[in-house]
Structures are given as structure tokens and as C-alpha cells.
Amino acid sequence: MTLVSDHIEADDTRTRILVTAEKLFRELGYQKTTVADIAKLLKMSPANVYRFFDSKKSIISAVAKRLMGEVEVAAIAIAATPQPASKRMRELLVTVHQMNSERYVGDAKLHEMVAIAMEESWDVCLVHIECVTGQIGQVIADGVASGEFDAPDVPLAALCVCTAMIRYFHPQMIVEAAQKPGPTIDQMTDFVLAGLAPRR
Amino acid sequence: MTLVSDHIEADDTRTRILVTAEKLFRELGYQKTTVADIAKLLKMSPANVYRFFDSKKSIISAVAKRLMGEVEVAAIAIAATPQPASKRMRELLVTVHQMNSERYVGDAKLHEMVAIAMEESWDVCLVHIECVTGQIGQVIADGVASGEFDAPDVPLAALCVCTAMIRYFHPQMIVEAAQKPGPTIDQMTDFVLAGLAPRR
Numbered sequence: 001m002t003l004v005s006d007h008i009e010a011d012d013t014r015t016r017i018l019v020t021a022e023k024l025f026r027e028l029g030y031q032k033t034t035v036a037d038i039a040k041l042l043k044m045s046p047a048n049v050y051r052f053f054d055s056k057k058s059i060i061s062a063v064a065k066r067l068m069g070e071v072e073v074a075a076i077a078i079a080a081t082p083q084p085a086s087k088r089m090r091e092l093l094v095t096v097h098q099m100n101s102e103r104y105v106g107d108a109k110l111h112e113m114v115a116i117a118m119e120e121s122w123d124v125c126l127v128h129i130e131c132v133t134g135q136i137g138q139v140i141a142d143g144v145a146s147g148e149f150d151a152p153d154v155p156l157a158a159l160c161v162c163t164a165m166i167r168y169f170h171p172q173m174i175v176e177a178a179q180k181p182g183p184t185i186d187q188m189t190d191f192v193l194a195g196l197a198p199r200r
Numbered sequence: 201m202t203l204v205s206d207h208i209e210a211d212d213t214r215t216r217i218l219v220t221a222e223k224l225f226r227e228l229g230y231q232k233t234t235v236a237d238i239a240k241l242l243k244m245s246p247a248n249v250y251r252f253f254d255s256k257k258s259i260i261s262a263v264a265k266r267l268m269g270e271v272e273v274a275a276i277a278i279a280a281t282p283q284p285a286s287k288r289m290r291e292l293l294v295t296v297h298q299m300n301s302e303r304y305v306g307d308a309k310l311h312e313m314v315a316i317a318m319e320e321s322w323d324v325c326l327v328h329i330e331c332v333t334g335q336i337g338q339v340i341a342d343g344v345a346s347g348e349f350d351a352p353d354v355p356l357a358a359l360c361v362c363t364a365m366i367r368y369f370h371p372q373m374i375v376e377a378a379q380k381p382g383p384t385i386d387q388m389t390d391f392v393l394a395g396l397a398p399r400r
Contacts, residue, residue, distance in 0.1 A: 126381075160388055166367055173373070188363060191364070191395050195394045
């Protein structure tokens, strides 16, 4: 029989492995961090880490999923607030930008981690992009219902909004944006909202 | 006295070096191509190549500038055609996308060349982005004058349009777009044109 407390403990160990792995990936870089390093810092055997993750690749996928998951939770919460759709849309776009900037933009080691996570876990990225696009779609649908927005094809409009925001959402584009002239995120959000406004 | 024919010949040699260098960068990759290889294929001495370009880095910068210059010429020509602004805008956006796809998206060797050109010649890229944004701004200004568009701040609107199109303009994003759901360029252009349409 598996006790509930065993599940909780297993979840807790899994989370501790991920938090420690992320810390080491950020400090030493992904390539230089070994599963043995992670185990050592946690005072456990590498074999115990392998009980939870079969490879370093699985660890970085799970780290990426966890980081993206936090953004998804925030996006879902904002989409559900009882505010006008345009206000929710602005808050959602700005929050995703800020959270992605904090998570993925920093020094060379962080870059390495993000680039490898995106390459190794592209399926995880795709699910994340779909989730954020889904929340944007939810806000657009609400705006159409209330007459704030005009979008005959809501899923398509959500894809267009997400595409328009690549400069502010995509880790690598956020980095490049610092070297390239462009609108502020508020100005770009105005442009996107104009694209959703009812036509005359 | 310098004869006009000397100038023409020098220009011609310069162009031949660039065309040959681009060919070798695409075939062998940038790292594996030497100035000696370029000279050999042109049946000239490396010293003669160095008369025109002081380093391989200068050559790749000039190759990048030439490739981008062709796109600029096309953009300028489209912006100047006597068509409705929205029609010119669509043609301009689609043409830049198609020309960039042809130029910068292909196999791993071409990727290496583009990545290095963007890194080594970021200033050349910036001038290019400014030129394309300028042509987009020209079309927006014409559209505002004719009542087709509404844009209180034309340079800002041009930056927003360019930013919205990163998925279709940026070499690396064009590559990534193949693996990621998103609007077609025509759908995205519709969204951008909606953002420029007069408000009610």
C-alpha cells in the first residue's frame, strides 16, 4: 500500500531536485553541472536522483516546465479577473513579458540553460505557448462578448496577438530588443488593442 | 589621374569577391572558408583580395550588406508604387518575408553564415532594419494622408508594424516558425492593417 505521506515526500524530493538543479545550472552552466553535483548538494546519492529523473536532459525539461508553469498560473489568474477585457489583456501581456525577462534573461550561463531547454524540450515550450495563447483567446472571447473587441475568429486573433508580442515574450528576442529600437511594451499593447477594436 | 574605367573595374572586382565569398560561405561554411580559398577560386592572389577587404570579417559584413541591400531596393520600389497604401503595405511585408526566407533560411552552413553576419555586423543589421521601417513608415504616412489609415504617431506605428512582423522577418524566427503554430503572413498582415484602420 502506498501512503499519502509517501506521495507527498516523493513530490517534495522531486521539487527539491529541480530547485537545486536550476540553481546549479544558473551558477555553473548546464554543461558543467553533473547529476552527481546535484545529488551532492542535496546530500543524497546520484542513484536517488535517477529514481526521479532518468537523465540530466529530463531534469532540464522539468526545470523548464516548472518555470513556464509559474507564468501559466499567473496568466490564468489574470484572465479570470473581473476587469474589462482590454485591461486584462494589457496586464496579461505585461506580466508574461516581465516574468519571462526575470526567468530567461541574464548572464551567459542562464542563456545556455534557456537555449538548451528550448532545444531539448521544444514540446514543453509548445504546450506553454498554447496555454498562454489560450488565455489570450479567453480574454478576446470575453471582449467580443462585451462588445469591447471585434474578432470574427478568436483563436486566430489570439495567435496574432501572441505573434505580435514575440519581441517581448521570446527569451532570445527579449535579449536582442535591448540592442534594437522598438516600441515599449505599453505602446505595442496599444497597437494590439487597436487591432482588436471594433471597426467602423 | 584615375580613369573612370579603373573605378568600374575596382567595383567589379569587389563584387566578384563578394559573390565568390558568399558562394563559399554557403558551400563550406564561414569558419572553413579562408581568404586564400576565395582568392584561389577567383584566380587572384590573397594580397589582391586584401586590397579590397582587410579581413574575412569585413567580407562577411559586405556580403550581409549586399544581401540586405537587395531587400531594401525592393522595399523602396514597392513603397513608391501608385497603389492604395494597404495594398502596398501587404506587398511590402510579404516581399520582405519572402526575400529574407530565400536569403537566410536553408541548411546549417547558411545558418552559421547568418548568425555570424548578425553578430559581426549588428550595425549593418540595424541600418537595414531602419531602412525597412522607414519604407513602412512612408506607406503609413501616405495611408494617413489618404484617410486609409489612422496613426497619430507615424514613426511609432512603423516600429509597431515591424515588431509585429518579427516572426516573418527575423532569420531565426522564420526558422522557428516552421515548428510553431501561428498565423499565415496574410492573416498577420490583416491583423496589422486592422491596427492601422481608422477608429470609429
